[in-house]
Amino acid sequence: MTALLIFIGLLGLILINVPIAVAICAVALVGMVAMSGELGLYNAALTLFDGATSFPLIAIPLFILAGALMNTGGISRRLIAFVSALIGFARGGLAMVNVGVSLFFAEISGSAVADVAAIGSVLIPAMKERRYKPAFAAAVTSSSASLAIIIPPSIPMILYGAMADTSIVQLFVAGVVPGLLGGFAMLCLCYWFARRYNLPREEAFSLPRLGKAAREAFWALLLPVIILGGIFGGIVTATEGAGLAVVAALLIGGLIYRELKLKELYNALVEGVTQTAVVMLLVATSAVLGLHLTEIELPQNLARAITEATSNKYVVLILLNILLLVMGMFLHGAAAIILVVPIVLPLIHAVGIDPVHFGIVLTLNLAIGQQTPPVASVLVTACSIAKTDIWETTKTNLPFIGVLLVMVLLVTYVPAVPMTLVEIFYR
Template sequence: MTLLYMAAGLFGLVLINVPIAVALGVVSVIAMLLSSGTATLPNMAMVLYDGATSFPLLAIPLFIFAGAIMNSAGISRRLIAFASALVGFVRGGLAMVNVATSLFFAEISGSAVADVAAIGSILIPAMKKRGYPATFAAAITSSAATLAVIIPPSIPMILYAVMSGSSVVQLFVAGIVPGLLGAAGLMGLAYGFAVRRNYPVEEMFRVSRVKETFREAVWAFSMPIIILGGIFGGWFTATEGAALAVVAALFLGTVVYRELDLPHLYDAILEGGIQTAVVMLLVATSALMGTYLTEQQVPQQLAQAVADFTNNKYVVLALLNVIFLLAGLFLHSAAAIILIVPIVMPLVNLVGIDPVHFGIIVTLNLGIGQQTPPVASVLVTACSIAKADIWAVSKVNVYFIGVLMAVLLLSTYVPIVPMGLVELFYR
């Protein structure tokens, strides 16, 4: 009943437009006061502070900042030029360029919103100019940007690792195969659309053009190789890798490409600061709720109640998939992870689900949630750039969401898909 009352209070506050982080704090403070009285007040400030000072969380603002810098430094444009030279000769090639570029950019930013803003602002107008419908351009850009939360480094994965006590590095490795499968599926579907609707071919394949654009983009390609290689090789942590990404982005923007000036740097700092503040406030207030729920043993009671119903982990996974898909309709990925993961982890452990495997499932679910209204933060950004109606875009995007759903089901019920590389290198 405690969880039900808190959920009702939280939902009621959100309905009257109270920010989720504030609503979390209000509900948690009231619950703690009712259960323990005013004597608990001095501890609340410490809980808030401790909740937001975890070392792995420092990677979030750093990766956001690195992505913002690289967008300002013209990296997106160079990646698009190379991808176009590589696959632009295929019918509907610009749609495939969209997916390929998102795949590259995802290895730097870790944020789907940053991905769609950076790639979409260049590619959506270009696709519309070449005769692609605005609805199709927005749909493929939006769904391709979801790769940013699957391919490492991923900000939702970092949050999940902190909330569940899992290995960030193993989560990053587990996301590689599902991310590549998602990219291949989106490209295949885009090609099918292009053939049926006679979308244009962008340019003839020329080796000289590939070499030229590769030379321009080679510095950008070196970043994920160095950063992810160092993280996977154990040379430095994900947080240290994020710091290196910022240093490398600054070097590329100011020394190599010379396109990063002070106004652009200021904008990147501002963007990173705003996104970080939103996430950290959520983390801090969720720590209050987590402390209260732990003291009341609510997660353990929930786990036992579900276990009494069924101890089949595949049935439990189906139930959890439904929960996270529904949560993705109404919550941003950070809020959903912070709210739900600490509550369901005892159940996950009880039925024998690997926490790293479960982390990939959570990430995929919430990536799909970024495409499904009413919240759909990534889809809304793409529609804004394309100047297209969100519901019209959704009618096209449902096919691309189907690809992401297929990857989710494959990753859920064929564990070797996400866990094969983890088992090979770390276990």
């Protein structure tokens, strides 16, 4: 009964446009007072502070800042030019370039919204000029950006790893194969669209042009090697790797490319701080709600109820996938992670689901949520850049959402896809 009241109260506040972080904290505080009186509030302030100050979470603002610096320092533009020279000669090449650049950009920023803002502002207008429908341009940009959060480094994985006390590096490694498979599937889908709708070819392949683009993008291409090489090689932690990404983006954008002037640096800092504030406020308030849920033993009771009904982990995964898909439609990714993980963690341990495996399943479900209205944060960003209707874009986007859904099923029921590299290198 208490859990139902919490859910109704939270949903009601969200529906009347109360900010999600405020709604989470309000529901938790009311529950604490109802359960323990004013004494229940004494730990709220400390819990708010502790909830946002764990070492792994420092990676989130740093990766957000690194993405903003890439956007303003000329790094994104050079990545686009290189990928365009590499694969842009094919029919529908700009759509393929969009997917390819998303995969590169994701290896540095870890944020789907940052991906759309950086790539969409350049490629969507270019696609519209080349007779691509605005809805298609927005759909490709949006879906490839959401797929990219499965590729390391990934801010949702960092948040999940911190909340579930799971190795963030192992989560990063587990995301490599699913991310590359999904990227290849989207490239094939773009080619199918190109043949069906006779989309234009770009410039013919030119080895000198590719060589020039590669030379200009050398330092931009070196960024993923530095960051992921340091993390996977055990030289730096994920948090230290995020700091390394910021330093590298500053040096490359400011000293090598010389496009990161004081004004651009200021804008990047403002953008990074704004995005960080939203995420970290959610994290802090979720700690208060997590404390209250623990006090009323909701996660333990839920785990007990489901395990009494079934101990088959694949049946449990079906139920969790349905839950995550529905929550992803109505909540931003960070909020969904914050609300779901404390509740389902005892359950996944009880039925023997590997927390790293579940983290990849969770991340891909949230990637679909970024594409499905009414919230659809990444899709809305792409539509605003393309100046197209969200519902028209959603219709065009259905095949790309289908790719993401296939990846969810593959990762869920063929654990070897995400876990083989983890088993080889870490277990």
